Amino acid sequence: MNKRKFIKLIILVLLICISNILIFKFCNLDDKSITLSYKIESNGQDSYQVFYGNDASWKEEQSQRKSYTNVNNQETLKFSIPKDTMDLRFDLGEHPANINVSDIKLSHWGKDANIDLNQILNKNNQNEVVEIQQMNNSLNIETTGNDPYISYKMDSSLISNLIEREVTVNYGIKLGMCILIDILGLIVLRKSRSVLILIQELKNNKTLIWSLSKNDFKTKYAGSYLGIFWAFIQPIVTILVYWFVFEYGLRSGSPIKGVPFILWFMAGLVPWFFFQEALLNATNCMLEYTYLVKKVVFKISILPIVKILSALFVHLVFIGFLFFVSSIYGFYPSLYTIQLIYYSFCTFFIVLGISYATSAIVIFFKDLGQIINIFLQIGMWMTPIMWSYTMVPQQYQWILKLSPMYYIIEGYRDTFINHAWFYQRYFQTVYFWVVTLALFSIGATIFKKLKPHFADVL
CATH class of the missing domain: 2.60.60 (Lipoxygenase-1)
Structure with a gap:
């Protein structure tokens, strides 16, 4: 083992140990x-x-x-x-x-x-x-x-005896979380070369990424009279239609007392729009930029991130629109608002991990784009965006929470409505990042394996 690999191993072991200590110290199940x-x-x-x-x-x-x-x-x-x-x-x-x-x-x-x-x-x-x-x-x-x-x-002893099992469950969940992190650490160590090469390419081409992202956003609507305004008109109309149908047509009220349905609804739909548009565009980026993929000297690994950044511009405008609506109803920005940076990054990162795999596979299997469209339609209705997860019997709610997007959507609602910090949902936070980092490692590996064959197939 050379010196560089040894240092990487030591750093990884230290990170795993620190993560395990933090989990056992701060992650306590507290069902009230x-x-x-x-x-x-x-x-x-x-x-x-x-x-x-x-x-x-x-x-x-x-x-x-x-x-x-x-x-x-x-x-x-x-x-x-x-x-x-x-x-x-x-x-x-x-x-x-x-x-x-x-x-x-x-x-x-x-x-x-x-x-x-x-x-x-x-x-x-x-x-x-x-x-x-x-x-x-x-x-x-x-x-x-x-x-x-x-x-x-x-009788006070009745409850104290009843909650003894909570301690055992606590340690069991902590141990399971630590094992997941350790396994993920081993996967990252094994696949570290692919991941590190990819990260280095993104770092070295950050100026080019930014320029291509702005250009992609502008050229998408070039030639139309309203230009980039079309990027916002369709989603806003979609929000208004859904809002009218659910609140006035189906008489759906907000699950949270004192919170307008439109605000609760938008806080869930805005991050989903970002996830949906970013994933679809990033999946098809290699097919759209075929002329760049065939260039030997061009780092095609930056194309998915270009598409995601292009979608992020629209997302930022919608966050501003969400602030406007929330202010109308008396929900003003607070200290919790800073969490939008974190949850937007969560969405950005999970889309990037998935799109490295999908953008590589779609070149060889064109039907993947249509399959993703179907899954996104199903996912939109299966994720509690327009309805509350509390409508599902409690014993089945864990199934909904398996989706990483549940964590992000509830995070946006925590930011605008519930005023709760992301680290207060520590089990979901650890689960989200374990799944996301695993998806990113798998996506980076698939992209690296298939990249040499892109030009030949295209």
Whole structure:
């Protein structure tokens, strides 16, 4: 091993060690809620509400409501309550009914703890409940319908025992993240020559890249009366059409209380437009610039980045438009706005990694361009841009989060609406960069392997 390779190895090992230390130090799973559930059977349809708190001062904002519709059949109602809950109140509908309640339990990360029905009978403070009896591990309750409820004082040891598993899960996830980073480090080390050559080419030709990007952006709309304005008119019209259809046609409201639908919607659609346009243009760059690909001295590795920068110009204008709309509704720039640089770079980098592979493969397999178009159409509707991921059952939400674009779109919403830093979503951040760096390494390797044959095929 020569001195240069040895230094690279040492640097990589140090980076991996530092990453592992940071993960174990700062990446702590902190699920602030647990699940309260119970089975209910009633002789009438009704809504059931659970209040939670620490001082028995029941507030509407500290409650959740579920509907019971399957009359005379057992249903399970689930509520999400904070870990520090000490007082519970079970509201038992708004109409007189005979109710059977059973299997009242708390759940957290696959571990369950049942609430002792005897404790409810002994400790409860009940209102408008005509009769309550325990029978076969269940409670038979007769109510008058005038806001009946049962209150219960939580045993603190019940929750503390329940969340013990969270520590184990924490260490398991941390270990998995460290293993992923270590594997990625080994891949980067093995493929480092291809990646480093590519990065060096981009660095040496940065002036040319900038000039070609500006020229590409201008010439795309040369000859038309409105010129480059067409780059903004079509996406803006698309946004307005989608907004009108969803908010006024389908009556879709914003998933976040107090946030206008148009702002929530645009914060998700603007980064997707950038990703879509950049990927399509970068995929076809070799076919568009055939005359440059055939030149022996030209560094064709800069062409995908030229196309992505060209799309970035349009994206910057749309960010300005997003600022304008958000200001109208009282959402002004803040310290969190600086995250736009980070999330734009995330989009730029993942498109670059993917496009190195697609731009090389499309030369030999022309149908790839049409396949990418189809995948982008599917991806636009599968990614929670026009709808909230909370509409999906909680046990399936992880499937949506596998897409790297989920991280970016939610990041834009965190910047404009939620005011949350990217490092607060540390698991998703680590996952995104593991996937992105892997895609970039694979893309750079494919590009390097196929590049010698480009001129012959074209």
